Amino acid sequence: MIAYLARRLVYMVFTLLAVSVVSFLIVQSAPGDFAEIYAARKAAAGAIISQAEIENLRVSLGLDQPWHIQYWRWISNIVLHNDWGTSWEWKRPVGEVIWERMPLTLGIAFSTLFFMYAISIPVGIYSAVRRYSIGDHAVSIVGYLGLATPNFLLALVLMYLTQKYFGQSVGGLFSPKFQNEPWSWAKLVDLLQHLAVPVIVLGMSGTAFLIRAMRAAVLDELDKMYVLSAKASGLSPMKLLVRYPVRMALNPIASTLGWRLTYVISGAPIVGYVMALPDTGPLFLHSLLDQDMLLAGALIFIYCALTIIGTLVSDLLLVALDPRIRLE
């Protein structure tokens, strides 16, 4: 087990390094650079920017250097000094900018994961056991709708509804009046109200998918001989269900945890952007559009790291759940 873990961790480091090169190259390959885009933005606002100013900016940011030198400076500072550089757009350290939004990003991601599993596992079991009942059909219809609706559309619709009927402020996780208040009960309630929409939006299609997966897996197990013999030997139906078919059916659910985390993390920027959540989503998109390289690079890096960790966790969970799995 320890050897297995160690091997996996070493692979992870190499994967991350490869990812860092690729992400740096991808951000670099877009036409123009931060200096150019900064000038364009200023010009669009009506300011006059001279070529000399653009060049000054380029030199001071090191953008006049070839990409591998820029990359080396970036990665070596991270590895050697844990220095992620300064965001050009926000003029603050990258670490500080991201950290300001990371807790909420993770909060939303894990609330969504929790929401997905808390709904999909019991509902999936229910619709397997009560196959072709009205409840099963209802769940299936809602599930397919959930699968088919794009995230951002659902976000817009829900946002419109909450704004129109509940008078919630647009975007963000707090109403403006709570933004700078210290934490209080009212502020927490306000936060939870705002959190519900993004969690539902992000979790919707994942939940729908998991319900289908859970239902199919439980159905597979229910017809097996061991279930029949357990039933025949007089085990109570609930005890039987939870102890045998459900445990087996959790196997595919656990093995996809890694994807789920990836899915939530990668879906988050779109939803975050549409709803102006103070998570890393809008920050990520802006940093890409503005070619704020250090910030964009750091975010891609973190997203990938989370994905890789998610995969590792799901593999470990699988080992724990299924004794048949070998580590070799």
Add this chain to the structure above:
Amino acid sequence: MSIRGQNGYRRAPAIIVTAASLTAFGLAGAQAACPTVADPQGLTGQWNGQVEVEDLAAKNVKLTYTQNPIFDKDVESGKLPRVEDRLPAEPLVLLPYESCGVYGGTLNGVARAPESGTSDILSWRQVALVRIGDDLKTIQPNVARSWKWADDYKSITFELRKGHKWSDGQPFTADDVVFFFEDIVKNKEMFADTTTEWGLNPTAEKIDETHVKISFDEPFPGLLTYMATSGSYFTTFAPKHHFAQYLPKYNQNADADAKAAGFENWVKAFDSYYDKWKDAETLTAHALTVPTLESHIIEVEPDTQHRVFKANPYYFKVDSQGQQLPYIDHHYERFLNVELQMLSIMNGEVDYKAQGLGLPEYPTLKEKEASGKFTVRMANGSIGPAMAFNITHNDKKLRSVYSDLRFRQAISHALNRAEINDVIYFGMGKPSQALPAQLSFATEADANYMIDYDVAKAGALLDDMGMKKGADGMRTYPDGSPFTILWEYSTQMATPEFVKLVSDQLQAVGLNVNIKELTSAATRENAKAETSDINMEWDVPYEPTLIADISLYTPYYSEISPLFGVKWKQWWISNGASGEEPSAWAKRMFEIAKEWKTVVPGSDRYMELGRELVKLNLENMTIVGTVGELPKPIIVSNRLHNVKPELGTAHFNFGYSYAFRADQWYIQE
């Protein structure tokens, strides 16, 4: 034209007070009366909407200063001096537009990100030595009480206010102005290429605590106009008592300190603390320690969602009743993406917004006026897209066509501007030739020059060039080979609808047009390389900007995205050593531009040169215009008071709401 340099200190009390108004003012008592712009009650001075202490003295008015109650506690506890000790001995007295306001409230604004929609919000609090009057023409005192030009316009002396203080209570003096020019602008380690916006080689010299002289190698009469308009975002002073500690000249440990704080060297550290864009200076926790003269100072550590500013207890202005300004406690700036900005405006979460709004948003905004509790003001404003054919195209054959005046005139006649105005701008603009907006030296006839829609005339001009129609009805080069215009545009300059509509109109006179959308970075590259057929990035069409930088109205019109004539300009700058010799008219334009920098704005010679430049541009059809006088919507919350009844152009080049005196706005539900 009233943009004029000021000769002589404005000491002579040129106030004429009628006996009746004086009595009215006197009878009402100092505190009760509130002279306003609408009803000055006889309290007037040299400038519109503001008076100085000597104007009050001339009327025997003695103001008793009062303050915002949020400062009461700090004054009681001794943390803050009393209001009369915080104000300068000579505060600037503002006449509010409607009424003397009440203290309190938060002014809410929305932007996309720092330096992306924030100039508008910065202009609520910014101050500079001088200000542009709300007529968008007159230069008026602000931080400076008065100024005096030298006869040759090579130097100017500013008089500051006695007892003026930074937001930390330290005195603001001539040293802070000298520090800006001598230690920041002219610091070669910070700026390898000294920024030229302050004129050639500026030198600042302290005369006494309240007098400072700024000199230049060449006459620079446009200085005040620049400082009051687009230059108002970068103030010509900096708190020496704060920033000196980061410079090796004043602190021998500056470099070591910078390294200890994690910077490469002192330059990088200074660069991170100081920014000429006052907006970019308030982005980090360090901003909390930087003193300012602005009406509001940053209150909490800024983050990626918002910035909060609170009233500056040392702000140097009072209203005509003696209440210290600003009235509004807080400025709240929220960062939202553009789509959500509209939603939050409609939701009534925004009190004022001009930047980033245009005619396309107008119908939606108008519809939501009631529910969003705001009013849409339509300020006269911008001009529509303009197109410049590349007269100096690299391709010889294309150049032979585009450099033919008849071709460009044909294009102007082929445009159905009324249709463009109706389809794209709801008919709210006015068909117009390409002209900088609201020029004092341009006439109605200039705006109408060759804008009549006349397909026959256009056809005749093209026929005359030898560009006959082929078998397919499309025109060819004079030698009979197929001719196509490749129109590369970016959405920053024009909408796809506009480009489609105009190219259909060109097709109608037999000109083949291929449309291609590119990023603005790509169109700029092509423009610089002179390989594009049509260039559209003609910025900055307002007079104050031209006063500061006339090269925007002569080839190549834009340094980062030239319209045409890159090699002409090279030739002119290098005295003929490189580039290509410009046409005679372009040469004349360069000569005008050279002389323009030395003439006093508004003088006879200024008007003459301006007229000649307009004429040269029109007669050579350098830029083909489409629609002008496009109104621009401005959102004003119904709870916001003292907003000028008729707002003028809100644009970067006039410093957004700087001219409309946001420091005397107040909030009352």
